[in-house]
Amino acid sequence: MTLANEELLTIYRHLHQFPELGLEEFKTHDYLLTIIQQLPQDYLQIKEVDALPTALLVKVSGKSHKRLIGYRTDIDALPVKEKTGLPFSSKIDGKMHACGHDIHMTVALGILSYFASNQPDTDLVFIFQPSEENHSGGMLLYQSGALDEWMPDEIYALHDNPQLPAGAICCLNGTLFAGTCEIHADFNGKSGHAAYPHNANDMVVAASAFVMQTQTVVSRNVDPIEGGVVTLGHLNAGDTGNVIAGHAHIDGTIRSLTQKNNWHMQQRVRAIAQGVALTYGCEVALELHQGGYLPVENDPDITADFISYMESQVDVNFIETKPAMTGEDFGYLISKIPGTMFWLGVDSPYSLHSEKMAPNTDAIVAGVSAITGYLKHRSAQQS
Numbered sequence: 001m002t003l004a005n006e007e008l009l010t011i012y013r014h015l016h017q018f019p020e021l022g023l024e025e026f027k028t029h030d031y032l033l034t035i036i037q038q039l040p041q042d043y044l045q046i047k048e049v050d051a052l053p054t055a056l057l058v059k060v061s062g063k064s065h066k067r068l069i070g071y072r073t074d075i076d077a078l079p080v081k082e083k084t085g086l087p088f089s090s091k092i093d094g095k096m097h098a099c100g101h102d103i104h105m106t107v108a109l110g111i112l113s114y115f116a117s118n119q120p121d122t123d124l125v126f127i128f129q130p131s132e133e134n135h136s137g138g139m140l141l142y143q144s145g146a147l148d149e150w151m152p153d154e155i156y157a158l159h160d161n162p163q164l165p166a167g168a169i170c171c172l173n174g175t176l177f178a179g180t181c182e183i184h185a186d187f188n189g190k191s192g193h194a195a196y197p198h199n200a201n202d203m204v205v206a207a208s209a210f211v212m213q214t215q216t217v218v219s220r221n222v223d224p225i226e227g228g229v230v231t232l233g234h235l236n237a238g239d240t241g242n243v244i245a246g247h248a249h250i251d252g253t254i255r256s257l258t259q260k261n262n263w264h265m266q267q268r269v270r271a272i273a274q275g276v277a278l279t280y281g282c283e284v285a286l287e288l289h290q291g292g293y294l295p296v297e298n299d300p301d302i303t304a305d306f307i308s309y310m311e312s313q314v315d316v317n318f319i320e321t322k323p324a325m326t327g328e329d330f331g332y333l334i335s336k337i338p339g340t341m342f343w344l345g346v347d348s349p350y351s352l353h354s355e356k357m358a359p360n361t362d363a364i365v366a367g368v369s370a371i372t373g374y375l376k377h378r379s380a381q382q383s
Ligand SMILES: CC(=O)N[C@@H](CCC[C@H](N)C(=O)O)C(=O)O
Pocket: 099, 132, 133, 134, 159, 180, 181, 182, 252, 253, 254, 293, 325, 326, 327, 328, 329, 352
């Protein structure tokens, strides 16, 4: 039984209402499992992952077993308080599928439901992966060995994109997404009375210097043709206006389309942190954490086939796209298994991670249809 459009919408709305953060997706896991268990089981094999209990792997046995094609979806949400006003808004306070992983899961279930009743020419494995937003769930899954028995020969994944028309499939042959590295910095000095700055060591000033100096990494240290991003999205220091702050905390992210450039930018941020500590006579504890967020480098041959298939389909709105500075732990998986990542347009005026991001759900049916078609085509080629 292939899940009908109305059923997919019901699934989407349920997932949207019950978002869970990375590595805590227990109810999401159970819900996905319930849906999958309701599909015809003749070709399906379901595998739990002890080391990563919210992950779920589903293998579809093909007519031939020459090749195994992987399709990955992420399942986690973000600590964002939803403000879409949708009737099926998040019921979990302070958590929201603001990155559209509910769309990703629904599309994956739609495709899986088709192949559960229509045996593919070769084997497929659907990977429901926790914690894409943090903790590098893709890397954890790979390193857990859970894929060893079911290691795909090639792998695919999508990410939704509010800036693109609903249902459009968008890809490029090259690096689609940036490698990202989290910045966590703690500046520790000496707090004191606002009237006696000479007796204290002000961490608002030190943190401000760090913020301003890191703005020169991209403008002065990176080849302008390559580009990069340093964003410091969180700064916390001090308690009140007449007390000099003895501590400041900063979180941010470094992004670049090549790993070489990422390492270079990491070095520059490290040097600036040390320079600030020296200049302001304070201590700095800097953590730069990249984990599995490597650049998403699409495989040239697989991506050429993907693009040529999508372009040849009259009912697919294919758009060749540019690289984006978004990060994805699919970068780790694709560094181990050749494959392709692409966007699915969901047409919303609000960006990914916005508390108002409300995807156009027409994208679900269009996505299921285009990707099912491609996996059928690819599986026939590989059998
Ligand atoms: C698709 C998306 O928005 N991904 C996240 C990935 C997070 C990477 C990491 N935690 C970081 O903040 O550097 C993104 O923010 O691009």
